Each structure stands twice: as C-alpha cells, then as structure tokens.
Amino acid sequence: MKKIIIPIGMLVTAHSAQAQLSQSENYVYSKTYLDYNKLGQPTKVSETVQYMDGLGRLKQIVNVKASPNGKDVVTHIEYDSFGRQTKDYLPVPQPGTLNGGIVPLSLANATQPDIYGQEKIYSEKTLENSPLNRILEQKQAGNDWSNKPVKFGYGAVTVPDRVRKFTTITSWDAGATKSVLEENWLYTDGQLYKNSVKDEDGNETIEFKNGQGQLILARKVINIDEYADTYYVYNEFNQLAFVIPPLASIRGDIVPNLLKQDELCYQYHYDGRNRLVEKKLPGKGWEYMVYDKQDRLVASQDTVLKGKGQWLYTKYDQFGRVAITGISTGGLRSVEQTQADLQNSNNVGRIGTVLFNRQGIDVYYDNPENTYPKSPTWVTLLSLNYYDTLPGYSFNPTISDVLGEQILTANPIDGRSTKGLPVFSLVKNIEDDNWTKNYTYYDTKGRIIGTYSINHLGGYTKTESKLDFAGVPQTVVTRHKRLNTDTERVITETFTYDHQNRLLVHKHQIDNNPEEILAQNKYNELSQLENKKVGGISIGLPLQSIDYKYNIRGWMTQINDPVNLSGKLFGYKIKYTDPIYSDIASGRYNGNIAEIDWNVSTVNNLKRYNYIYDKLNRLADAEYAEPSATNPHNKNFDERLTYDLNGNIASLKRNAIPVSGTTSTTVDNLVYQYTGNRLDKVIENALNDTGYEGGNNIIDYDLNGNMTNMKDKGIQDIVYNYLNLPNTFMITQSDPFGLGQTSNVSLTYLYSADGIKLRKNYYKQGRRGSSATTHTTDYLDGFQYNYFEGGGICLTCRTETAFEEQAYGNIGKTFPGIDLTPQWKLDFVPTAEGFYSFTENRYIYQYRDHLGNARVSFAKNSEGVLEVTDTNNYYPFGLNHIQGMFEGANLGSYYSYKYNGKELQETGMYDYGARFYMPDLGRWGVADPLAEKMTRFSPYNYAFNNPIRFIDPDGRASADWIKMIDPQTNQTTLTYDPNVQTINQALDAGYQNVYEVGATGEISDGNGNTTHTLNANGSVSDMSGSTLNGSFDIDGISVNAASGKFDLTKYLSHLGNEGGDYYSNLGGLGLGSGYNPFFRGDIDKIVDVEGYFGGMVNSLSRGRDWKDIMAYRVDITALADLAVSTFGGKSKDDTIVNVQFRVGYKYDPNLGYVTSRDTAVSMQVPKMPNTNKRYDYLGNSDIRKKVDSIDRKVK
Incomplete structure (x- = not known):
C-alpha cells in the first residue's frame, strides 16, 4: 500500500x-x-x-x-x-x-x-484553568450523555485515605532477589499523588502513585469506607515485587501470613540484570526463567515440570528468531542459568545437511552441543522454525505459483527473495511423535498469499489467496484432504468490495456445487453495517435479510425488530440508557447493558432480560420477563449472583422450570467455598435434580492451579499436559438405562505443541449385555470429521453423557442414504455465516448476538423451504435455558458450537482454546495464563463477571480492542469497537489484518515502559491519569479510541523550534566526527565484546523541549536511525552500521513539562571484507566520535 x-x-x-x-x-x-x-x-x-x-x-x-x-x-x-x-x-x-x-x-x-x-x-x-490544562470533566457524544460526564480528580494522599505503606526487605538468594513483605503503617499527607476517575454511572477508581510515577494503589470504590484495593509493592531496586489483590489487601495479617500470600498474591524475583527470573501467581506454584547472554528467554519451568525435572527450552538463530523449542531435563534455576551463561553467542545456525534426527524428524540446524541446553538433556523436540530458505525435506511440496501469481523464493528476483521471512515450521503432537508441517508462500511484495499444511495424518490443507494492490483478498481457494489418499475437497471464496474496500458480497463454493452467496452487505453513510442478506444462490433471493441499528456511540442496538419479526427468524434489541423496565434495571451510560429483548419465530414470544450491576461493574442480577405474557415478570430464568472482592462468585441462584414440573422454581441455590481463589466445594441448597449436579464434593487441584476432578459431575480425574490443557477426563456416573449400574466414560484429547486441538476420543464402557461405544472427532484446519464405530451418524453421542442436556434435543431429523459402515466421515466446515454440513449437503446459517452466541440456526430443507434447525436461549453466564417439559424456543441440535461460538463438550464445559469454561458455575477450572494483566480479578473469573458485555475470546482475556498489523508496512493499529469481542467478529465487521482482540492493553516505549493504557471503556489513559479519546498516533501506533481526536504528529512538529536545543528539523542532523551532543557525556560507556559497543543515548541534550508540547501531558516516543560511518577511514556517506532505536520524552507531572529519557543503544561493528577483523574504530574509544548522523522521524 x-x-x-x-x-x-x-x-x-x-x-x-x-x-x-x-x-x-x-x-x-x-x-x-x-x-x-x-x-x-x-x-x-x-x-x-x-x-x-x-x-x-x-x-x-x-x-x-x-x-x-x-x-x-x-x-x-x-x-x-x-x-x-x-x-x-x-x-x-x-x-x-x-x-x-x-x-x-x-x-x-x-x-x-x-x-x-x-x-x-x-x-x-x-x-482546569491552569497551564496544565488537566481534564476535569468529559462528556461523550450523544444527548443521553449530556448530563452524564466522566469526572476527574487530582490531589494528594491524606491519612484519612488509609493507604497502607507496604515495603520490602530484599536479600540475594541463588542468583535472584528474595523480597519479604513488610508494612510501615500508612502513607501520610502529601506522600503520594492521587488521581480519580468517576465514570458516567458514578463508579469511581482512584490511583495513588509515588514521585517516580509508580502505581502504588488502584482503588475501586464500593461504598463509603468500602473499597476493592490492589496494592503494588516495589523492592529497594524499584522492581515490582508484590501485587496484593483486594481479597488479600483487606486482610490485616497479610504481611506475616505467608500462606495467604501464596494463595492470593503475585510475587516476583529478579536477577542482577533486572530480568524476571522467578514468579508466583495466586494459587499456582513458582515459575522459573533462564536467559542467555543476549537476554533472550531460553528456558522456563512451572512447578509441575519442576517435579519432573524438566524445562521448556527455546533456541534462537543469530538474528534472534525462534528456531527450536522442546523439553529438556535440568536442575535448579541457578544451575541452569550458570549453564546458559557458559554459552557465548548461544545461536544455532542453518546448515544444508542433516546433523541429527529427533522424534522422527531431521533437523537442519547446527550447534546442538554449543548452545543451551545441550543435546544429552533433550527429552523431546516440540517445534522447528525455518527462515530464509526451505530445508531439503523429501516431503516438501512443489509449488511455483499461487493462483498464477509468482512467489518469492530463496533465489533473488529483482533483489527480492524470502530472506528474512519465515518459510516453514514443524509442530509435533504432544501425545505422540507425529508432526504438522506448515509452509508459507509470499508474493513479490512480501505478502502472504499461500499456505500449505501437511497434517499429522499425512493429508493437507492448502490455501491460495489472490490479493489486490492494497493486499485485500479477492479470491481464496482452500484445498483439503484428511489423508493423502482421500478425495480432495475444494472451497472457493470470492469477495467484492466497494470503492473504499468495504466488503459487499461474499460468495462460497464447495467443489463443483452451485456457488452460494453467504452475505451481501449494505452500509449506512457512517460505514456501519446496515443490512446483511445471507444465503441463497441468487442475489435477489436471500434466505434472510438482517437489519442492524446503532446508537450515537457506535454501539449496536438492534438485530431486526424483536417486536415485529415480519418474516425474520430472530430479533434482538440492546438497551443501554433507556430500558423499558427501568424500575427493575436503571439505564446504564458506561457501556454496560441494561436490558435485552429477543424473539424467535418458532414460538414468537418476546423475551426480556434486565441486568443489574454492582459498583464494580459485575453482574449482580438478571431478571427474566415475557412482556406479552399474562404474567410478564414470571422470573422463569432469573440468575442472581454475589461475589467476593476478587470477583470469585460467592453464591448463585438460578430459576428454571424443572424437568418434572410446569412452574418456575429455584433449581440452583449454590454457595461457593474457596481456598484463596480456588473453588473447594459447591454446596447446593436447592435440593433439585434439575440444574447443577450438586453433590458437595471436594474439588482438588494440581500445583499449577488446574482442577483435577469434579466429582459433583462424576469426573473422577482430569490429566493435563504441559500447556495446562486437559488431556484426559475419567467419568463415572449412574447409568440411566441400567438399574443400579454405573457408566464409565473416558474423554481423551490430542494436541499439537502449539495448543491446537487435533482429536477428541470418546469411549464409553458398555454395561452388562452391551458393547462399548467409541466416537472420535478430528479437527483439521477447520474441517471436522467424525468416526462412530457403530457406523452411520451417532446422533446421541453428544447427549448420552452431556451434563448440559438442555443444549440438545431430539428434533426428529433423519438422514436417508447414510452408509452404516464404520468409517471416517467429513462432518462440516465453518463459514463466515455458520457452517457447511457435508452430512446434510447444505449450508447452515446462524443468527448470532453481540457476544457471538449462536441463537438461531437455519437452512433450506430438501424441498427448498426455509427451516429452523436449532435455537438457543442462554442464562447470562452461558448455560442454556432449562426448559423442562416446555419446548420453548430450544429445539436443540447435534451441532455443539453454541455459547460464544465455542464447542460444548460432553462434560458440560466449553472449549475456548486455552481453557475449558463451566457455564453452570460461571468460572474456569484452570487459572488464567494472562492473569498478570488483570491482577484485580480472580484468575478463575469469567469475562470480568460481566458476561453481557465481555467475552473471553480464547480463555485468556476479555475483549473490545482490536489489534491490526499491516503485513506490508508493519504498521500497528489499535481500534476500540464495543461490538467486537473475537477475531472472527472483527473480520466479519470488515477489519483487516487482525492480529488479536482484547479488553484492555498497553502501549510501551522502546524500553518496555508503559506509556498509555487501553481501557475497557474504549478510552486511553496516559501515565499522568489523563484520558485520551478519538484517533491519534503514539509510539508509531495508530489508535482509534471511543471518540474524539488527538494528533500527536502536529505537536511533534514543534520539535526543533525555539527551545529545541540542537535540532534544526525533523528530517535529520549531520554531526561532525568528534562532536555529538546526542550522547550524554556523563553516562556513555564503551563496551567492546565481540565488536559490540554501546552507551546511553539521550533524546534531548538539555532535557527540555518547547513549552507548547509540554502542556499536552503525554509521553512521546519517536524512532531514530543512528548511522555509524567513521570506522576504518570510511567516508561519512558510506554507512557501515545502521541501527534503529527509540528515544523518548517523558511528561513529568511534578515539573509540568516534558523531559528527556535515556535510551540504551548497542551495535556490533561489522568485519572488514575478506578478513576476520572488525573495523578499528579509528583507534578511538570515544563513542561520541563514532556517530556521524542521526535521523529522527515520527513513525
């Protein structure tokens, strides 16, 4: 582009x-x-x-x-x-x-x-009326927000704030810091800065920071003198040593109580080079890290691996790219660090011959004995990554072009090749020694246009993309086989866009079948999707026409009209500020949802949920109603919750119509008991067979905080792999068809080393007089296969042991002509609007709500008539409505992708990828791998306990922020969209090059220091506490926040004017040899280790900048190109070394202006041609005489 x-x-x-x-x-x-x-x-x-x-x-x-x-x-x-x-x-x-x-x-x-x-x-x-221009109030666009400002406060701590003064005593133990938590009563008046933000609904957050800008306390106000406090404690070296979440900070004995520290607190240890080497997350054992001399993480270990004497290791090439990963044996962290320190470069290099073979795969890398860890300690390889050129494997496919487009090869064409690009990777299965082999192909512009993946069974999936000039796909062809001997299936997708590349038409074709029109999009003048027509083979005859509406903030408010469906199968309306039942749930202005209406054509009965939240934005009550019924407030499907300060659910009450009844009643009255954040027991007080299978049994965990059984559900044992993904479930439960007998079931999973699920095997031991049942599912690049030993289709396999039977139903479906011979059958493949069923030979379309939940599935039947194949209604935390004797709107389906679009397992849990979720309990059974990003919350909580607004895309974080990376320019863009919670939703909404989606995030400078925080409400906060909205650029990243406009480039343009010290313009600065004020003379040092030298670079020689930029209270970071060209008598125009680094300008709230920031720079002097000697520095060790030119530019 x-x-x-x-x-x-x-x-x-x-x-x-x-x-x-x-x-x-x-x-x-x-x-x-x-x-x-x-x-x-x-x-x-x-x-x-x-x-x-x-x-x-x-x-x-x-x-x-x-x-x-x-x-x-x-x-x-x-x-x-x-x-x-x-x-x-x-x-x-x-x-x-x-x-x-x-x-x-x-x-x-x-x-x-x-x-x-x-x-x-x-x-x-x-x-405010001061030179600081700090924000006092901010009102968002829209009439509803005219009297609902976000309010900001600034001040200093006082003794009545009762901010505890935690300190540490730090010693040195086995090459790492060891901090002991201490407390020195309270902070006194004026010792901390105090900034507060009160959102549109009056929910207040207060941050206390010290004079260095370090966050000491994040306080959420619940009531007067009632807070949820998260403390951040730093050791004597200004390193974060402890994070004390609310459930720990409320304890008066948290300092002496080491057991509660282990259960509730985050703890960190560092080595002498300021590297994090040991950490402990709440409820988990210690984790350990080892680095090489280049500060690269080369080994990590959790407590379970430590018990086995094993480490996960990573090897790099000379460019710092990951080359090899695996598992090795090893001892204590300090011992492994010593071994890593013995290696100098610690780089593996590409070679053209095979030096060794492990787990059945040849390796085209050298140095197995000269890099950490050495080969005698290797247990298994896990992955191999190749760059620049393809290794000489016999199974390499022969591909010369992609849809007629020339591809880059290792041989330069017009100076362009695959040098510097990843071209091939191999990933081993965790449970066996089979490998998945992934190839990547690029066009002559370096854009990915093709992939070829050989799966662990020998089949393949090949994708080919036709891109236009801007890199937007016009055609995508997918070719697939499960086994190499199978018949190839071909999927062809074509895309049509408008003049600004908004997607207009998406077509889909299976093999030589008629081309299906998945979607026809129409946009309003604000570029919001206004109408989408789905399905059919004719532009003018879609299966459904779906209308969308939005409010002034861009938040989606309606999918069709639930009050008047007018031939539509589904209607859905979201109300934020104007709920109809405002006496139950008042309007919400901070992004929370107050009321949702929905309707399904199969029963045409308007349903409504009203949502009530506590002061921490957690869902406290969901009240169900049917507005058109005789008794609207029937409370048939209410759900009511309470929480502890960490967000662990303390109690849950759920209504339903029991299986044996006709009137709604409380089917679940659950009380949760904890040790720390770990759920020990669920006490069921409702004494009702419907709902949660309460048995008051103890729940056990492994040392990584993973739930190892759930005897309330008959799950006797859960075994995990090193990624903390469940490998095996052993289930024993009463057999409903065998009086007095039990049913023994095992579920086993197969994963690749990168955590991708490849296979699920269901085995049920037969009761007396009957045979065992085996049902296996393969997951291959989106294509899903099934094998049933009984032959044909196992319609009951998902329901016989399903703990959420209400998610399924017998809809009387028959499949004539199905071969009853036991064999692998291709079941379905997902599409942008649902999936294509190979079993039924038809497209299944889905209405999804704003969370991605499958609400209504529909398709044409064999007579060409539109029919509903599946409907789902959900409690707020994802459990399907328990319908009892009433069909309601829950027809059920043998397709298991329901809540958030995730697959419902036989255990009643949803597989999100990184973790399994329990919708009946509203929590995870495994600690969050990204728990450190959300330290105020329990590592087991789901979607910040606000499941009507957030989801967890893969079980690691909730979402709203979309991160996109342009493959051509490597430009990163962060966009807030409250209607997007998953990558698929982002792609469906027209976002391109989506990298990830998250609820919050950070922007860091070149030193890894956080400069801005992406907030869950769509705003961006700088480190002074000020809030930025709208679109702006910072640190080379384009940010599109909730609303407003901020143009950093405009302010940077003032650099070099008066007060700009030595800068004459942004374009560059030529410096004569021997004079370079860019380097600080009192800090820069010469380091000569294998030709490396370095020093401290300062962004401004005098530490101040023009005052027009000072007042904007933002930290600014620019990229600088530093060229070294004075070695060996070379002329200044002949650049030998060119390195890009970041320089920064830090806003200092004490001084009220922007100050400079030191940046460490190191470069390696190249060797002279045809020699093994490096350029001689002109015999001068003064680093300031080595830099001839600096080009500073805003990216």
Missing part, C-alpha cells in the same frame, strides 16, 4: 486535475492507492485533505468520497479562546462531494435522520 504525502508547495500543479483543493487554505493532501487495472491505472483511491489555520492547527479533515455513496466525510475541528481543543466532533457525511475542497458549514448535514438526527455530535472536555 503506497501513501504519498505531497509537500504543500507542489499541490497546485500536481493535483489540480484530480482534486479540487482549496488553494486559499493551508493543507496536506494524501492519497492512498487501493487498486489498479490491467493498464496500470488506479481504479480505487483513498484521499484525505487536512486543512490548517494560520497557526498550523488542524481545522478540518476531508475524507474525499469516503462514504458508501461516494460522498465526502468531514471532521470539524475547533478551539476555544485559549487555543485548546475542548470539543471532539464525530465525522459527518456530506450531501455530496467537493472533490477535496474545504467544506463550508460541514456540520449542517449531521441533523439528517439517517446521519445523527438531533443527537449531540461531539464529546466535550472541561479543563
């Missing part, structure tokens, strides 16, 4: 023919070419004009012809009398286009009913 930014002076002659720019205005015009035709002429472009006032401030941004109807989309920018931007306007589609000209009265069209109507279209900030 090319972006051309033309200097202002050239605009008149260069673009007057293409764009009618306003020549009386200052502007910057940019054009991004999206596609070309066969003649090389551009057919799609994205044009933006930024108009500035006489002071160089942005006043209008025109996105030329950017709306779906080809109209201009304009963002108005204005300033108050002090030159501050206090209002952030939403972009306004115009009634036409001026081809790039400045738009007069750009806000006039906003009042159109199909744009914003009478809504307030800007957010506004109230700033």
